[in-house]
Amino acid sequence: MNKRWEYSGFGIPDDFFVRGKAPMTKEEVRAVVLSKLRLKEDHIFVDVGAGTGSVSIEAALKLSRGKVYAIEYKEEALSLLEVNAKAFGVENLEVLKGRAEEELKKIKGFDRIFVGGSGGEIHWILDYALEHLSKEGRIVITAVTLETLTEGFKALKKKEYKDVEVVSVGVSKGRSTGNYTLMEAQNNIYVLSATKN
Amino acid sequence: MNKRWEYSGFGIPDDFFVRGKAPMTKEEVRAVVLSKLRLKEDHIFVDVGAGTGSVSIEAALKLSRGKVYAIEYKEEALSLLEVNAKAFGVENLEVLKGRAEEELKKIKGFDRIFVGGSGGEIHWILDYALEHLSKEGRIVITAVTLETLTEGFKALKKKEYKDVEVVSVGVSKGRSTGNYTLMEAQNNIYVLSATKN
């Protein structure tokens, strides 16, 4: 339970985070998302729909001279996010409590943005991101529904973006049941990414 | 082509590496492998069957006070490995040219080991790793065949290991063909990992 206090490296196991019932980007997909973000140490990074904060925290640990804004409006997720941020001792993570439409406007500009949980406002968020992302900035979107996949992909194919990529990541994890190891499937995640021109 | 000279962050696109025909652990699986390794900055890390060096190099960039040993015996892979190491300017990566059985013995001890390409010697390597890995050290194995999966999993279930885990990672990547985006499947990779007691 307190394992996370000992953390001092790269790559964080899922059980180092306190989760409750809030959705969490699991380790394998989180690793892919963080790789696609192509973070540099001094970046300003925005995590829209931060949930338990697993992506925000792992990013904050990398951004030694940068900053993470974690936007979340659900009460339960917010309290977990704060517990987790405290547990990992990250001081360059600011939690913005509220809807993306309101909270994004409080940030002056950003180099990287991750849209993992968009609650139906994805069109607005993607339009806003396109406008306020720095040149050569990166956007990463995860989708679990066909509609978010389609909308996200359409948004990234606009001419302001380059290096548009869509990958589908399917993870199964072995779970011991007696002498057997059942390979349990997680839902497939589509990871979309692009660089702003 | 020279994009890699500009690299200064976390997460490396596949086309930053010169590849030739040597096998390469591709970005998404590389991200999962690196996460499972749980590297810390001062670690000694051994990459057995380093191929083009993508895992070795991404690890070396993280190990600011540590060192990477990249073992490889195939001539073509070796020359690519050196080109890539030079391109990224990593100075804490030592290439060991030869078979794992010989080269592993030249390393005094190690904290992390990745067995991505084992050329049939996997039993010997896993036995040796078990003996020479530091306490709380981590081993990660990737398997693309059922036999390596079975042998690797059996080796990790010995009582000297804890936190034994097997995940299967299936990645498809969109490729543009005219106005269409074909989702091209990569072979499923089994990623095995464990911590030494």
Place this chain on the structure above:
Amino acid sequence: MNKRWEYSGFGIPDDFFVRGKAPMTKEEVRAVVLSKLRLKEDHIFVDVGAGTGSVSIEAALKLSRGKVYAIEYKEEALSLLEVNAKAFGVENLEVLKGRAEEELKKIKGFDRIFVGGSGGEIHWILDYALEHLSKEGRIVITAVTLETLTEGFKALKKKEYKDVEVVSVGVSKGRSTGNYTLMEAQNNIYVLSATKN
């Protein structure tokens, strides 16, 4: 090579068909497609973009009192289709040589339609199918691109259809290499299906 002459059952291995370079719906996906078609013995079934004819032939063998129309315009596929139809001795399969737009009009009505290869004309085909499919008729579409998935799914969600379903099928097949069994991935196929109201 002549194995197919001995065929007299349900479920056909891929190597019973002569293939050349024409695309073929492989056994596992073919089995899923045929299941989703819910064929009855007296059905009129149309296979649009029949390729080597694997779906057409397996359907024809089931439709003891029905008929299959296999539409294809590519020369190479057409000759394979005829070789295969002859080899299996199916007499209730008519090959229509030409574009779907022309050939579909030659068929009076149909109970089942499979759109596996649409060459860009998918909108027209789906509109035509919707109009000419019999009541309680079934349509099945396979998609390997995100665009066909999106367009096909949108077409099926019109109010004239019920039981709209989308499944993604990912198959890997073991291939022996020495003492090892490499699990080779086939591209993921989206299988869309619906019943006409």
Place this chain on the structure above:
Amino acid sequence: MNKRWEYSGFGIPDDFFVRGKAPMTKEEVRAVVLSKLRLKEDHIFVDVGAGTGSVSIEAALKLSRGKVYAIEYKEEALSLLEVNAKAFGVENLEVLKGRAEEELKKIKGFDRIFVGGSGGEIHWILDYALEHLSKEGRIVITAVTLETLTEGFKALKKKEYKDVEVVSVGVSKGRSTGNYTLMEAQNNIYVLSATKN
């Protein structure tokens, strides 16, 4: 609910079966299993661990001159199996209530056998099947655990078998949630098959 009474074709939707909590081989995997079985109309087919009977019933409908033995020992599954068999009106299906070790001995010989649920007795079942399967008979095994995969594959690689095949089938199915379609993953199934020499 009573849809299954109207059934008169090929390919059966999952909701045509009454399920309860007993495991069921779902439509897509069932279609692959039935294809791999390569049933002929006069076959004797044994379904070991028949569960709700979905494979047994779909096979029985094909075996117009053959017979299906469905072995099952769990009380709840048995009652569902009988409800389902009655609903589809299959008369060539005999339910054998008890453990495979006992029940298999009551069958004189068989042309096809499917081992979908083996409850730990898989070694014995595979040895028995090898001995009592008719020449050119087929065995199909489904595995959801690494151990059953390994054991099943090892059993099929004995010299008495040919055409040994292992495929992995991963299915995700769209589920509507408001205006979104969530692609829900089912656990990956390994389908092993072989022909007796």
